[in-house]
Amino acid sequence: MVLALAANEITFWEIILALGAVVLVVVIALLSLLLSFVRTIETSVQGLGGVARGVAGNTANIKIALAVADSLDEIADEAGRHARLLGVNV
Numbered sequence: 870m871v872l873a874l875a876a877n878e879i880t881f882w883e884i885i886l887a888l889g890a891v892v893l894v895v896v897i898a899l900l901s902l903l904l905s906f907v908r909t910i911e912t913s914v915q916g917l918g919g920v921a922r923g924v925a926g927n928t929a930n931i932k933i934a935l936a937v938a939d940s941l942d943e944i945a946d947e948a949g950r951h952a953r954l955l956g957v958n959v
Contacts, residue, residue, distance in 0.1 A: 874882070952958075
């Protein structure tokens with residue numbers, strides 16, 4: 870039983886191990902890049918959440934504002950009628 874490897878088999882093993890090391894380094898680099906992208910996205914989403922809360926706060930009373938706008942049109946019409954009855958040029 871021969872336990873030694875031929876020279877070409879040793880060379881193949883060295884090449885395979887070197888390629889494995891290169892693949893390992895590339896995988897580590899790509900996973901690090903992915904982690905960086907995920908952190909950037911997470912930070913952006915948190916900032917967007919703050920903006921969304923601000924928009925929600927600004928529009929919480931939109932129904933009241935729309936009702937006031939309708940009332941203002943009616944008040945302006947009524948004021949115009951009063952002005953015409955009093956003979957004031959508007």
